Amino acid sequence: MGGGFISRGFRGKRRHAQGDLRIPPGQYLVEGFPVLSAGPTPRTPLGEWDFTIEGEVDEPRRWSWEEFCALPSEEITRDIHCVTKWSKLGTTWEGVSVDLLLEGVDTAVEYMVAFCDGGYTSNLPLEEVTGGKAWIALTYEGEPLSPEHGGPARLLVPHLYLWKSAKWVRGLRLTAEDEPGFWESLGYHNHGDPWREQRYWGD
Amino acid sequence: MTDTPRKLAWRIGEVVEISPDTPRTKSLFLEVPGWEGHRAGQHIDVRLTAEDGYQAQRSYSIASAPEDGRVELLIERLDDGEVSPYLTDELRVGDRMELRGPIGGWFAWEAREGGPLLLVAGGSGIAPLMAMIRHRQATGNDTPVRLLFSSRSYEDVIFREELERLAAEDESLEITHTLTRSAPPGWKGYDRRIDEGMLGEVAFSPEEMHLAFVCGPTPLVEAVATTLVGLGHEPVRVKTERFGPTGG
Amino acid sequence: MDENRLDGNAAAGILAEIFTFEITTARAACVRCGAAGEIGAQIAYVSEIGTVVRCAACDNALIRVAHQDDGPQRYWVDLKGVEYLQLE
Numbered sequence: 001m002g003g004g005f006i007s008r009g010f011r012g013k014r015r016h017a018q019g020d021l022r023i024p025p026g027q028y029l030v031e032g033f034p035v036l037s038a039g040p041t042p043r044t045p046l047g048e049w050d051f052t053i054e055g056e057v058d059e060p061r062r063w064s065w066e067e068f069c070a071l072p073s074e075e076i077t078r079d080i081h082c083v084t085k086w087s088k089l090g091t092t093w094e095g096v097s098v099d100l101l102l103e104g105v106d107t108a109v110e111y112m113v114a115f116c117d118g119g120y121t122s123n124l125p126l127e128e129v130t131g132g133k134a135w136i137a138l139t140y141e142g143e144p145l146s147p148e149h150g151g152p153a154r155l156l157v158p159h160l161y162l163w164k165s166a167k168w169v170r171g172l173r174l175t176a177e178d179e180p181g182f183w184e185s186l187g188y189h190n191h192g193d194p195w196r197e198q199r200y201w202g203d
Numbered sequence: 204m205t206d207t208p209r210k211l212a213w214r215i216g217e218v219v220e221i222s223p224d225t226p227r228t229k230s231l232f233l234e235v236p237g238w239e240g241h242r243a244g245q246h247i248d249v250r251l252t253a254e255d256g257y258q259a260q261r262s263y264s265i266a267s268a269p270e271d272g273r274v275e276l277l278i279e280r281l282d283d284g285e286v287s288p289y290l291t292d293e294l295r296v297g298d299r300m301e302l303r304g305p306i307g308g309w310f311a312w313e314a315r316e317g318g319p320l321l322l323v324a325g326g327s328g329i330a331p332l333m334a335m336i337r338h339r340q341a342t343g344n345d346t347p348v349r350l351l352f353s354s355r356s357y358e359d360v361i362f363r364e365e366l367e368r369l370a371a372e373d374e375s376l377e378i379t380h381t382l383t384r385s386a387p388p389g390w391k392g393y394d395r396r397i398d399e400g401m402l403g404e405v406a407f408s409p410e411e412m413h414l415a416f417v418c419g420p421t422p423l424v425e426a427v428a429t430t431l432v433g434l435g436h437e438p439v440r441v442k443t444e445r446f447g448p449t450g451g
Numbered sequence: 452m453d454e455n456r457l458d459g460n461a462a463a464g465i466l467a468e469i470f471t472f473e474i475t476t477a478r479a480a481c482v483r484c485g486a487a488g489e490i491g492a493q494i495a496y497v498s499e500i501g502t503v504v505r506c507a508a509c510d511n512a513l514i515r516v517a518h519q520d521d522g523p524q525r526y527w528v529d530l531k532g533v534e535y536l537q538l539e
Binding site for chain 2: 473
């Protein structure tokens with residue numbers, strides 16, 4: 001990080017995380033909710049939106065927006081951590097558990113790719129999105145998820161760096177091989193555990 | 204302006220002058236040892252590092268002409284900004300700053316390229332266009348230039364006096380202001396957001412215009428660029444520099 | 452509105468850390484739609500996680516860049532979206 005130059009008097013807006021055990025190594029707290037994007041914000045009309053479970057499954061599944069919204073959802077409160085070093089504690093979401101979406105899905109494979117409007121993807125082992133670890137989130141802080149934060153629906157996998165929580169998600173494709181996603185194919189760590197600071201390849 | 208190809212690296216500049224302008228803006232003048240010069244329209248990236256290593260980085264257009272030798276940055280203070288309040292409230296003459304540049308040869312103009320040029324600025328978007336205007340003046344060039352400059356109010360017109368003086372001295376530099384929030388009593392100029400009617404009245408015709416440079420907050424830039432194309436200008440002749448949603 | 456959506460010129464900083472030539476005036480053809488134009492005229496999404504230059508005509512990712520600057524300095528560059536780069 002730089003050649004050691006310090007800008008006299010510059011503090012920045014983040015808050016120190018000294019000794020807070022909820023904050024992974026190398027992270028700091030922010031007040032707002034930064035928006036980082038790799039492409040234009042999709043604006044799929046809800047009448048055209050659907051969510052699918054597809055790929056290496058016996059029977060693909062599909063839900064329209066109305067059908068998806070009728071699924072049981074959970075309110076969850078979690079800390080989130082971005083690989084660019086900001087963290088937010090106690091964020092509240094409402095979403096459909098990925099466990100629910102995969103219930104009864106017949107598959108022999110161990111991996112999946114979350115795919116999205118706009119072409120973004122993130123890859124995860126099924127093990128990392130099951131057992132109460134992942135949701136398809138529809139609301140944030142009690143409001144419908146805004147487009148800039150991934151609305152109408154995003155994947156939420158809070159125990160890993162937030163780039164895994166693919167915005168504008170349209171489905172999960174189950175795969176026999178692990179297929180690195182958008183950032184995983186460009187230097188970012190395939191797994192992405194903030195507690196082991198798995199930011200980049202080889203970390 | 205040929206140089207040995209090399210990768211852009213961070214270097215240190217020193218603040219040698221700070222000059223307030225409008226209620227919300229200041230110019231910072233930097234001396235950068237070994238500065239090889241820039242083209243009017245280019246920018247630099249500034250990197251601020253706190254004592255614990257936290258860093259923030261922003262891009263700023265160089266407002267000074269290449270002939271000036273110093274790097275002038277126009278800073279608009281955004282109340283909820285992370286970097287601009289530091290630059291306008293804390294930074295002092297003598298402080299050093301990490302920067303790299305000049306960057307971005309695509310949004311640049313040299314006087315020998317000629318014109319006519321249409322320059323459209325929203326607020327602090329005037330910065331790279333001011334470098335072009337100053338460069339034109341420093342080289343004694345008489346390329347026809349029309350500047351359409353949108354500001355909130357008369358007091359918020361950045362570089363107002365200098366622009367008035369330059370336009371008064373030079374018939375081939377025409378400046379048109381529009382004030383979008385409040386106008387002084389007796390104001391006879393435009394008093395609304397830039398729209399098709401205004402551009403139709405101010406811009407050169409598509410047959411005449413060589414290039415347009417549009418700079419400022421993203422919504423203004425996109426609206427102006429779309430409108431110019433709608434008025435018949437070739438898209439490749441409309442160069443844009445979006446500052447982002449809030450500008451600066 | 453897209454906060455990170457800027458002109459291709461905004462990618463010039465990170466690209467100048469990698470390429471020694473002036474990239475914003477290089478002409479790039481999009482593999483997906485064939486449109487060709489200067490990199491500066493395309494759209495750049497610039498944030499701390501990485502920079503993506505997209506075709507102004509079809510949004511295809513022309514150039515993707517990620518950068519690690521803690522510890523080892525590493526860059527990852529994906530140019531698969533570019534049919535060719537023309538430099539003068």
